[in-house]
Every structure is written in structure tokens, then in C-alpha cells.
Amino acid sequence: MSQFEKIAEGKALVFVPKEKKVSKKLPVFYNPAMKLNRDVSVLLLNSLDKKDMQIALPLAGTGIRGARLFLELKKGKIKSLNINDYSENAARIIRQNLKLNKIKTKKITITRKDANMFLLESSGFDYIDIDPFGTPNYFLDSAVKRLARDGILAVTATDTSALAGTFPSACERKYWAAPLRNELKHEIGLRILIRKVQLIAAQFEKALTPIYCYSDQHYMRAFFYCEKGKHRADEIIEQHGYYENAGPMWLGRLWDRKLASAIAKQSDERILRIIAEEAGVNTVGFHDIHLMCKKNKISRIPKTKDIMKEIREKGYGVSETHFSPSGLRSDIPQKDLLKLLSKAF
Ligand SMILES: C[S@@+](CC[C@H](N)C(=O)[O-])C[C@H]1O[C@@H](n2cnc3c(N)ncnc32)[C@H](O)[C@@H]1O
DSSP states (O other): OTTEEEEEETTEEEEEEOOSSOOTTSSSOOOGGGHHHHHHHHHHHHHSOOOSEEEEETTOTTSHHHHHHHHHSOTTOEEEEEEEOSOHHHHHHHHHHHHHTTOOOTTEEEEOSOHHHHHHTSOOEEEEEEOOSSOSHHHHHHHHHTEEEEEEEEEEEOOHHHHTTSSHHHHHHHHSSBOOOSTTHHHHHHHHHHHHHHHHHHTTTEEEEEEEEEEETTEEEEEEEEEEOHHHHHHHHHTEEEETTEEEEEOSOSOOHHHHHHHHHTOOOHHHHHHHHHTTSOOSSOEEHHHHHHHTTOOSOOOHHHHHHHHHHTTOOEEEETTEEEEEEEOSOHHHHHHHHHSOO
């Protein structure tokens, strides 16, 4: 085990390959930058009123997410935990990691199949976590086919260069939409990703409503709640459309407000607190205060808390946004915000 080191994340200990740089070429990944990604899975499943879940991790890597779900989800949540990865190394490391955490249970199965085969050969799951390196596209069909009614689908995309508009043709090809290359690029990219997943599900008469999502560092992440039926699937598609020249994309809500608050309450991560606030303001896009000041030659940029107070006093909703440190999410019209920014605070 000399090429491995032992680390702690959440309540789990894991053996991880001693590689300094995370890359697709590694046989098995442990990416410390994805700790938040795994934290949110735990927090979200603990916040939902769901018990006896059949959980699937088709692309499990080192198995750290599996170990954490087993150790950190509340009692009664897990009926079965199905950990899969096609790499031979992964299956071995997953076993070692479960042993390291003294996890011995009939509830867990470890398989070494192609993720699509693993999903399609199953009878279905209440939670499926698609956490690939790059685009989730390859796995979406089988994931939505095997997602149960009232089930939760989690999707990670790390190909942000396509979604956030560095390579517009890649976004068209992979996500069937035009991205936006400005300060809103991450929110628009996330909305484009959401629509793509929803379209795949709609083919099978499944309606996927986003309940929680975010963009962080090099990836985007979305959680969906699944309902079955043509009518609901059509209602989802009706909420697709354009923002400026970008899209089509999901124009509906990004968060379930109660869920976002419940998640934030269980953690002291700043990003989760900001998301809980922005879940209360339903807009597509946000105002970039620094940029507005620059464009309009306003030399003294007012303090965020002062502008927020003024916006509230005018009767509009407002919050910070996790998409940008200089952004404010608000339903105030741009011209009214500009008037506020122009006056001396
Ligand atoms: C980003 S890593 C997963 C990280 C893991 N979910 C975590 O939270 O630490 C992606 C994993 O998917 C596996 N993988 C890639 N393509 C696959 C496929 N078609 N079927 C099964 N596993 C696959 C790789 O071996 C790799 O371990």
C-alpha cells in the first residue's frame, strides 16, 4: 500500500493514491476539491424526507462517497448501497476502504461493470449519483431510465469550458444550446446542463425538477426530483427558453427554498449559506455590481450591504449569489439599480 496514503473526509477514512495531480489518466481518482460535492450529497439526502433508499454510485472511484453515505446518512435512510466502477483498481480500493472504515454490511454491493450496464441491469434506484470526469452525457439515458418515481438524480459536469462558453461549438454539440461568455456564464451553463438532462428524461416521460444546484471551481452540479407522466414532462419543457442570445436553457427555479435552508443549517460552508439566500430570489441571472459601476463610470463602488439595504427598502428581493463575488441576485430592474448605484451612499 506504499503508493497509497490514508486521509480523513467527513466521518470516513480512505486510502487514496498518492498522486499529486488529479487526472483522467489515473486509474482511480480521489479529488479533494470534490469534498464539497460529497458533503452536499450527504446533507441533501439527510434533509429529504426519504427512507429505505436504494442508492446507486455507478462511477464510484475510491468509494469515498459510498463510505461517507453509509457512515453519515441518518438511520433508516439506506436500504441498499450499490457501489460500481469499471476499473479493476477501483473495485479493490473500494473494498479496502470499506474495510478501513470497519463497514461490514449486507446492504452494500460492489460491482465492476460499465456504468450503463450496471444501471440497465438493475431494477432501479431512488438515488443515482452520476459523477464522471468530464461530461455526464454518456450516462444520462440509463440513469433516467432506472430512476424511480420520486427518486433523486445527481449530476456532475466538469466540462465547464463547454458549458461556460470557452468553446461554444462544444456546448452546441454536447448540450444543444448556445452558451454565454460573460459574467453570467456559470449560471447560464448550469441552466443549459439542467435542460439537457431534462430533455433526456422527457423522452421517457419523466419530469425532472431541479431541487438544488450550484457551480464551484471546475464543476457544475445539479440534483433533480423525478416525477412520472407526459403532462409533467411537458410542463418542464415549457420552462425552457432563451436568455439574451444564449440557450435554450432551463428558466425555472434552481432551488427548492426549504431544502436549501435545511442544507445550509447543517453546515458552516459559506457557499451553502449564500445559496440558501439566493434560493429566496427567483430570477434568471444577476447584476454584477462592479461591472455596472465600471460601465457607467461610477467611481465609488458602494458597499454590498448598503446596496442590498437600499434595494430591500424599494420593496425588491435581493441576495448575494454564489456564482460571483460581485454579483447580486435581485428582481430590481437594471435601470432602477443604476439609479441607486449612482447616488452617493
Ligand atoms: C470522477 S471519478 C469518480 C469520483 C467519485 N464519484 C468520488 O466521489 O470520489 C470517475 C470514475 O468513473 C470511472 N468510470 C469512468 N467511465 C466509466 C464507465 N463507463 N463505467 C464505470 N466506471 C467508469 C472511473 O474509473 C473513475 O473512477
